Amino acid sequence: MSLATSVLVEKKDRVAIVELNRPESxxxxxTEAxxxxxxxxxxLTIDDGVQIIILKGKGKAFSSGGDIKSMLSMNEEKDFFTIMEYINEIALSLYCIPKLxxxxxxxxxxxxxxxxxLASDFIVADHEAKLAxxxxGIGLIPDGGGHFFVERRLGEVKAKExxxxxxxxxxxxxxxxxLIDQIADGNLEEVVQNKIDAWLNSPIQAMIKSKKILAEINRPKLLKILELEKYGQLKMRQTKDHLEGIQAFVEKRKPKFKGM
Structure with a gap:
């Protein structure tokens, strides 16, 4: 799959649908995605014609996370910080973007x-969805603002758990x-469309302004956590437990961690 098609964007009226498009994985x-x-x-941040963004995935999953197979061939010095900068930019954009x-x-x-x-304003999941x-499991810590977003929803104690x-x-x-806001007992797309319709028939500019104010209050904390995650992840990638976790994933077996 080429870089140009790994993420698709479709605009209709005041809504943009951003679709992750690597269903085979x-x-x-x-890195490319x-x-x-x-x-x-x-x-989209500077597109005044868009007020709502839908983030979804093509095929059977929203996203299984980082591409573990690509981690095996990653050049630590060359690739790691580039990838983490993309991840941090995405998390910050989703949280602060002046759209719902x-x-x-x-x-x-x-x-x-x-x-x-979790960086989104509203999360709706199909009733058969699985979240983790x-x-x-591969000896790493959450990135993409995971610590910030989980703690924000659950509190510190439950976040650690x-x-x-x-x-x-x-x-x-x-x-x-x-951790999520709604379960779609019926058709997921229909439930999402109902939410879109409700927002489009609301004073949406006022909603966006409130989002921007709250995001600006919390932006310094998110930035700090993203930096801590970046350097913490670098440290974790150098552990024997991470190497074991990756190898176990590839070999489809349970990892044997030793705290090293």
Whole structure:
């Protein structure tokens, strides 16, 4: 899949649909997809004709997270900081963008995929969706603002529990934790459209202004956490537990961590 098609954008009236388009990998986010997503969000930020952004994934999943297979061939010195800058830019854009954002989750929303979903203003998931902040499974910490977004929704104690366990949650479990805002018992697209219609028939400029004020209050904290995640992730990538986690994933077996 080429860079130009790994993220698709469709505009209709005052709505832009941003679709992750790597269905063959469950929309895993490799360098090219991250670069294009960052670029598309930057373009939408200054598009006065768009007031609502829908973030979704093509195929069976929203996003399975970072592309683990590409991690195996990553040049640490050359690639790591470039990738993390894209990730940080996307998280900051989604949280601060002067538009209302909806994330529509079908299938998996895991790791970085869940971090980016949590950056949205409103999250609706299909009733069969599976969600996981599962960085711990490969010896990593959440990035993409995961610490900020989870703590914001759950509080510090529950955030640590969610991050440390890394368990896969059903949509119902995520809703009960208040990690997502709505479960689509029927057609996901229909539920999303109902939300769009409600917002478009509201004083949406006032809603966006309130979002901007709240985002500016919290922007310094998010920026700080993104930097901490970047350098923390670099440290974790150098551990033996991370190497074991990646190898176990590739070999489809349970990892044997040693705290090193």
């Amino acid at each position: 469950l929309n895993a986010l490799n 991250l670069q294009l997503l960052a670029c598309k969000l930057k373009e 954002t909806i994330c529509a989750i079908q299938g998996a929303a895991a790791g970085l995929g869940l971090s980016l979903a 902040m599962n960085f711990i 969610l991050i440390w366990e890394g368990k896969v949650m059903t949509a119902q479990e995520a809703f009960e934790k208040q």
